Amino acid sequence: MATFVAVANQKGGVAKTTTxxxxxxxxxxxxKKVLLVDCDPQGxxxxxxxxxxxxxxxxxxxxxxxxxxxxxRPTEFAGLSMLPADRELVGxxxxxxxxxxxxxxxxxxxxxxxxxxxxVFLDCPPSLGHLTVxxxxxxxxxLVPLQAEYFALEGVSELxxxxxxxxxxxxxxxxxxxxxxxxxxxxxxxxQDVATEVKSFFGDKVLETKIPRxxxxxxxxxxxxxxxxxxxxxxxxxxxxSAARELLQMNL
Numbered sequence: 001m002a003t004f005v006a007v008a009n010q011k012g013g014v015a016k017t018t019t020x021x022x023x024x025x026x027x028x029x030x031x032k033k034v035l036l037v038d039c040d041p042q043g044x045x046x047x048x049x050x051x052x053x054x055x056x057x058x059x060x061x062x063x064x065x066x067x068x069x070x071x072x073r074p075t076e077f078a079g080l081s082m083l084p085a086d087r088e089l090v091g092x093x094x095x096x097x098x099x100x101x102x103x104x105x106x107x108x109x110x111x112x113x114x115x116x117x118x119x120v121f122l123d124c125p126p127s128l129g130h131l132t133v134x135x136x137x138x139x140x141x142x143l144v145p146l147q148a149e150y151f152a153l154e155g156v157s158e159l160x161x162x163x164x165x166x167x168x169x170x171x172x173x174x175x176x177x178x179x180x181x182x183x184x185x186x187x188x189x190x191x192q193d194v195a196t197e198v199k200s201f202f203g204d205k206v207l208e209t210k211i212p213r214x215x216x217x218x219x220x221x222x223x224x225x226x227x228x229x230x231x232x233x234x235x236x237x238x239x240x241x242s243a244a245r246e247l248l249q250m251n252l
Contacts, residue, residue, distance in 0.1 A: 002035075002117040004110075005177060005252065006139035010158050012126035014147040015182035017044045018217060020123035022236075023143070025226035026244035028079030032118040035072065037110065038085035039135050040125040046084040049075050050224025053086030061109050062092055068113035077226055081117075083110075089131065096130045103170050106134035119252075128162055136166045141177030141252060146198060148184045148191040148210075153198070176205055177252045180243055184210040207250075209243040212236065 007020040017040070024036040038045040043053050051073060056066040061083070072081050096102035106122075114120050121143075122135040136142070144159065146152050156179075167174050179202050184191050199206045211217075217236035220227045227237040 002114045002120045003141065003252065004114075004120045004122065004139045006122045006124055006135045006142045007145065008122075008124040008132060008136065008142055008159065009144055009146065009152075009156070010126060010128055010132075010162065011147075011152055011154075011156075014126075014145045014152060015211065015217075016126065016145045017048060017123055018221070019143070019145040019180060019182065019211070019240075020045055020121050021048050021221070022217075022227050022240040023244055023247070024119070024121050025077050025080055025228050026241045027119055027248075028077055029228055029241065030244055030248065031079065033079055033081075033116065035081045035083060035114055035117045035120045037083040037120060037122045037135075039089075039106070039122050039131050040085060041087050041089040041131075042125070043085045043087070043089075044221070045123040046082065046086070047224065048221035049077070049080075049082055049226070051075070051082055051084050053084050057084045057086055057088070059086070059088040059092065062089075062105055063095075068110055077229060080226075093130050096134075102130065103133055103137050106131075107138035110138060128158075133166065133170075136163070136174060137171045139171070139174060141175050143177055143247075143252070144179045145182045145211075146179055146194075148181050148194045150190070150194065153194065156198075176202070178247055178250060179206045180209070180211065181206070182211040183213050185213050186210070207243055207246050209239060209246050211239045211243065214239075 214236035216234035
């Protein structure tokens with residue numbers, strides 16, 4: 001039975017897609033079978049794994065034009081498959097408005113067919129639209145990448161409010177599985193202050209592993225590779241591998 005994890009934060013620029021790609025790849029490296037679903041019309045996760053967005057993709061699946069198995073593609077990284085997205089996915093925001101039970105559309109499309117995976121990661125857009133709500137309804141847990149800066153804390157408070165609304169109305173079993181600090185520079189007081197404040201609020205949900213600012217992490221998507229393939233010796237690669245191990249210990 002797969003565990004469905006939404007990687008979400010309503011604030012952009014917090015390494016959400018970088019985290020989706022590299023946690024998924026790291027769990028694949030740890031011999032888990034992982035499916036990464038690109039729920040963002042920008043398709044950054046799709047391109048970040050070196051895939052193109054020709055049909056079939058997530059829009060086709062949600063439109064009932066293909067099955068999950070037909071839309072999923074293998075990647076070059078062991079244990080990791082991808083359900084790609086492209087800009088056609090923007091149409092979902094309009095087309096779902098008048099559909100009864102639209103909030104459950106993604107859940108219904110992927111839940112049953114994904115039973116042969118250990119984990120299904122849902123890379124959410126950086127906004128609270130129909131696609132993000134669908135991902136939160138489909139998920140068992142949420143992994144929140146949080147940039148170590150002041151304004152990121154404000155974004156998390158908005159996300160927590162959203163999670164509570166989803167829990168009360170649509171998915172009572174949804175839980176925060178982990179908070180992952182990203183773009184951390186331990187040399188600065190700000191990073192340390194943010195880490196302390198987040199820990200005081202979320203407690204043991206905050207991973208001990210922190211993802212550092214790392215140029216190799218920034219370069220990897222342009223090569224269509226997860227960081228473990230691009231530069232396994234880099235600080236970024238070792239940090240994401242450590243975070244994946246920690247999530248397993250936390251029973252994500």
